[in-house]
Amino acid sequence: MKTEEVPQETAKTYGGVKKLLYAVDDKGEYTGVNSAGWEVETYVTMAAVDEIVRLRNEALERARAGKTSPLEFHMFDRRMELATLAATSGFWTWRVKRHFKPEVFAKLDEKILSRYAECMGITVDQLRSLPDV
Amino acid sequence: MFDTVTSFQHRQSAHCETGVVSNLLTHQGLPMDEPMAFGLSASLTFAYMPMLKMGGMPVIAYRMFPGSVIRGVEKRLKMKWVRRQFTDPKEGERALDAELDAGRPVGLQTCIYWLPYFPEDMRFHFNSHNLVVYGRDGDDYLISDPVFEQTTRCDRASLTKARFAKGDMEAKGLMYYPAQTPAHIDYATALPSAIRWNSITMQAPVPIAGIKGIRFLGRQIVKLSQGPEREKYLPLYLGHIVRMQEEIGTGGAGFRFLYASFLQEAAQHLDKPMLRSVAKELTDAGDEWRRFALLATKMCRGRAEMNPALLEKTLNDIADRELAVWKQLRTI
Structure with a gap:
């Protein structure tokens, strides 16, 4: 998952909280990115x-x-x-x-x-x- | 004015136990990030456990049992944790207060359902949520819950209830902190042995664990789709698999990205570029897990035709990818 692919589909289940996910930036390095939610989840x-x-x-x-x-x-x-x-x-x-x-x-x-x-x-x-x- | 507060640096993490372990060790003067705690403890796995139930469904784990990060780090770093459990909740409260008064932040195992600061829709009976208590203000505890962006508070009665909730994997008030931390990490020995060990467990000759377990899950889906309760049960079952993968314990993509991030770090410490390319392959497997989640959810919602064979094929693809990863890692 690339950093720009980290889902930001605000989840009501999160109650306004953002999760941390690990994703790959454009240099191929892993980094932590906040996610507002993923519709699937x-x-x-x-x-x-x-x-x-x-x-x-x-x-x-x-x-x-x-x-x-x-x-x-x-x-x-x-x-x-x-x-x-x-x-x-x-x-x-x-x-x-x-x-x-x-x-x-x-x-x-x-x-x-x-x-x-x-x-x-x-x-x-x-x-x-x-x-x- | 707080009654007692320790200088604790809160850092958000993807998963609770790795977050607590890395934050507590960092606090003790051994800087460590979350992926390192996960990789060092060799905690990546896959296990299908029909004998353990959660909400009436079989537990599907993408990481080792609760407590394995604490134990794993202990083993690889040759350090010790102080762990205390209590039969009497009052005694558990007193012991916690005493540690905080002594200026020591501690890790606790708790049941999510009883933690009032959790969003309502996430409050399920899950007994293995880890958090750090770093201070006390009257009858409120100051909490550094690693899956949250900010620190928070929890009242005494709720925290005690959460610590002493009974049931599967019950905490019995478990409180822990590092007793002695090494001055530095001997990466050259610790990393290869942790990676090798994880490679062995992922290729264990057990039908419901590791790579074989992933294929087992695929067969299980096909089997259920031929059963009498498929209309009602299959969507719930698929939803459960995805929930275990994405939400319970979080980590995203069943922890595959977290471990890939660890492999990148290990590549640097050991100066082995091969680990970087393996990290890339594991990232691909993680992406495939996310595609599986998307596909399964579409089928649950009726937005795609229920196709158990396709789900099984996706899982077998994932298994093939992960097998290739672990075969390479076995030789490190």
Whole structure:
């Protein structure tokens, strides 16, 4: 990549930050160049963000309909999926899955709930509830 | 007035760990730039790791495991790092404060998700982000995060959360700094051995690593395109590959440009023009990686027809180019 080829397609995902990339100048020497973003990268980042937002919204709907527990919604809301939640909370995957069942979740004691809340950085009350919008 | 602040020179880098290592060593009186830290630690790689997941997708690494730059530099320079991990977050905080009070900037391993100064769309659960803390101002830490242009701040609670986040590759509060730095680098011995070692790992007889790993990825794409979930899963999978290449860990073109830059530097230190021409070839491979990213993304977006065979061919081209590079470097 030549220095003039370093993409400057301002990425909203960068939040105004510029990255450093290494590129070759006209004498063939490598040098550091700031990049405002590359459309290719922005697209894949946004695709990953959108996918997790989609899962979040889907889980919210199901949680409102009583088909899953608020835990699943909060998991996606905190940009986690099953494997990450299991790893960060220290529960086995199958246990986390069981806790997605509304009737099981309703009976969970404070100790288990606070473990989830802790690794998500929210309070137990928040974990039990769903957002209004 | 700051409570405690060390004189630390912030330099932006393409990648976090190489940035932290080169900046900390430079601070200790051993001037080093980012490409040198990357090359000396022999950290370039390719690895397809289905057993390790990130966001539910297999980890595809373009550099060695987190921590390998720190370790690699340690080995090649025959120096030592002090590394401390903690079970109790409070103790981790106290130890960090004590180092800062003593005027020592330190490196930390953190989880990006909990760092509030990161742009929202980049905050994912990734446990191996490195940064330098160089001071403290009340309950704010002064941060030199090498992937940012400027220094920044982070509140105590968030930083502690980021240091002690659990999960894959968890940091356990890891804090590190050079214990003793050599006065100068013995390039004549360190460089050839680092380059040779990297050449060996890139040609390792393991199907999912190095050159073979690149071809493996191509076959994997073709295989998935014949599977039942191709409509939904394949675009996500391709997007994931590109994300791992460009964004996670950054470096651009899967770190190929960073290593090529190192080879140019090595050519000068060792007075071997051959390394310059190899650097050029590796740059070409890096450009090919970028073309692959562009192509794969077009296919994800439906702007080009999904063509797994073409993607596989591109990856095989890259593998051929890199094989030629590493064969030459093996003889250095």
